[in-house]
Amino acid sequence: MKVTIFGTGYVGLVTGTCLAEVGHDVICVDIDVSKVEGLNIGIIPIYEPGLESMVRDNHSAGRLRFSTDGATAIEHGETIFIAVGTPPDEDGSADLQYVLAVANTIGRHLTQSTVIVNKSTVPVGTADKVRATIAAELAIRALDIKFEVVSNPEFLKEGDAVNDCMRPDRIVIGANSDGAVEQLKRLYAPFNRNHDRVVAMDVRSAELTKYAANAMLATKISFMNELANIAERVGADIEHVRKGIGSDPRIGWHFIYPGAGYGGSCFPKDVQALAHTARQYDYEARLLNAVEAVNESQKGHLFELIQRHYGADLSGKTFAMWGLAFKPDTDDMRAAPSRTLLQQLWGAGVEVRAYDPEARHEAERIFGERRELVLCDSAFEALQGADALIVVTEWKQFRSPDFTDLKLALSGKVIFDGRNLYEPTEVERAGISYYGIGRGR
């Protein structure tokens, strides 16, 4: 089938590539000329395992093209996806200007009956706005072309996006007609083997489903972080508690890891946007507000532990930091807990020697050259002469260090483990003081 995708960010690029991989004829459109030029010669703007080779293979097979020409791409697509960014506005609401700009372009160039699919995470009611925008443009052109706007939210995770897209656990389709559902079912048929993963519903329910999923996951994390703070005070170990509750299938093992707080481009933004939507409908979402507030304060928790150990005056100290990305297997540092901690440490006169397997360039882009940040080429190099090690992201390569070597490299013998990667007794046996999250034994 012929598919057009607006936006070559995470969602657009991964979706377009996976659709091409199963044989569809895909054109991805972006207004960023250099990005499009790069993609056409195989340069991928993001770090995502497995994506680069898939883009190259499908591009050379002629099934995946990149273009800045919206008009031609609109003519091409029987199905047109909108997968552009929805950055947060000052008040926490999602900024729809890019989505509506695409809707406008579609309205100006549409020539045939088409299904338009909202894949960006957008507030409830956005499909109606997209429909109205396209209809207004068609009215100006005095054209009566049939089109439908469908909500088909994306549930992919950074770092595992290709896998999530190729093997979805559900395909949510929100449409107001059976015809549009059938068209998307045909498009997704190659991903829908063994059992039917399509969950069809009305448009508004589909829009809300996306926020519900992310808000539920964020709630689990904030709940565990709150519990970790209680554990710390009452002399319990949250890691035992986690295992004790995760074994209950009603609770489950996923997303109950306490840590330095959730980051990334989705959870913080989506929780706030959903609370904002609720407020617009005269409902104060107290739980969502609390989820976000707990997360904000959790991002400061490692700094509190550091001050608990050293006292308030940290000036002149040097700390090693392992991990900058908001989670492993990505170079993304958006809303990353590392950023909050870096600002707090710098504010206290601390120098940081940081290592991240992928986010070095991103850190250089965000912070530029500065004396108080040394970006190192290896985890070991970051330790040299540092007063303590702070672990912020749970990259696999940080999981089982040789604590004897680590102790030799560190000047001060302290670890602040923001992801509970280590067994406190093992670290302490090596002669290193240990602080974790919620480990108040």
Ligand code: UGA
């Ligand atoms: C999230 C969702 O997991 C995806 O299903 C969704 O499609 C995506 O948002 C989106 O809306 O586009 P993502 O932001 O890539 O995906 O990352 P996650 O793996 O969900 O992690 C989010 C944050 O939660 C990370 O900072 C991670 O460290 C933290 N986290 C996760 C915890 O602190 N504890 C946990 O137990 C799990």
